[in-house]
Amino acid sequence: MISSQQNQINTTINGLFEDSKFDVVNIMKGVAKSVFRPMQPLDFKDAYLSITKTQGEGLINLIEDNNLKNIVEFGTSFGISTLYLAQGVLETGGRVITTELLESKAKKAISNFKSASVHNLIDVRIGDAMETLKNHDEPIDLLLLDGWKDLYLPLFQMLEPNFHNGTFIYVDNAEMAESKAFLEVISQNKAYKLQSLFGEKVVLITVKK
Ligand SMILES: C[S@@+](CC[C@H](N)C(=O)[O-])C[C@H]1O[C@@H](n2cnc3c(N)ncnc32)[C@H](O)[C@@H]1O
Numbered sequence: 001m002i003s004s005q006q007n008q009i010n011t012t013i014n015g016l017f018e019d020s021k022f023d024v025v026n027i028m029k030g031v032a033k034s035v036f037r038p039m040q041p042l043d044f045k046d047a048y049l050s051i052t053k054t055q056g057e058g059l060i061n062l063i064e065d066n067n068l069k070n071i072v073e074f075g076t077s078f079g080i081s082t083l084y085l086a087q088g089v090l091e092t093g094g095r096v097i098t099t100e101l102l103e104s105k106a107k108k109a110i111s112n113f114k115s116a117s118v119h120n121l122i123d124v125r126i127g128d129a130m131e132t133l134k135n136h137d138e139p140i141d142l143l144l145l146d147g148w149k150d151l152y153l154p155l156f157q158m159l160e161p162n163f164h165n166g167t168f169i170y171v172d173n174a175e176m177a178e179s180k181a182f183l184e185v186i187s188q189n190k191a192y193k194l195q196s197l198f199g200e201k202v203v204l205i206t207v208k209k
Pocket residue numbers: 041048049050051074075076077078079080081082099100101102105127128129130146147148151
């Protein structure tokens with residue numbers, strides 16, 4: 001049975017997907033700005049760049065099926081993926097820490113979490129995730145990597161001491177060049193198993209038991 005809170009989350013997510021239909025234009029504007037210089041997060045301040053609905057539903061199942069409670073997300077944007085994570089932890093009794101570099105995006109995300117009445121389950125860290133997660137010293141059950149791809153490896157390595165036998169690392173945009181370089185390094189490490197999902201878009205890393 002779908003609870004009224006799940007309904008509220010779904011309504012918020014549907015509204016955000018509706019709003020994100022202008023993303024193609026916003027992404028093109030961002031890419032155009034970065035023709036003569038490296039891309040910057042600020043170039044995409046209006047773009048959602050979100051995971052898909054199917055990915056979101058898959059994340060809910062992953063959380064519920066494995067009773068995951070301690071979730072960390074790199075890259076909040078306007079909060080679509082975080083709302084799916086919150087829907088998962090609503091069932092498991094867990095919590096989500098999410099990180100966003102741009103204050104304007106983080107503030108909009110917080111307002112979206114309030115609309116969905118899940119703000120009490122989510123700790124939003126504003127600023128560079130390499131700083132805001134620097135002193136993280138609690139077990140991580142699920143790490144969602146969906147921020148800028150050049151930070152996947154240093155962030156993974158920084159948080160690695162918090163992984164355990166049941167940790168999942170969900171790598172979005174795995175097909176991108178910088179993600180591939182990161183995954184190449186991880187695949188050399190015998191401690192981890194890699195599995196592709198959604199064609200090449202996602203790689204799910206698990207800790208070998
Ligand atoms: C692909 S979007 C995230 C989409 C979101 N996970 C979703 O599915 O709705 C990536 C986000 O990461 C943020 N970001 C980039 N570098 C970051 C950093 N160093 N620390 C925290 N967030 C960062 C960007 O500003 C951008 O909003």
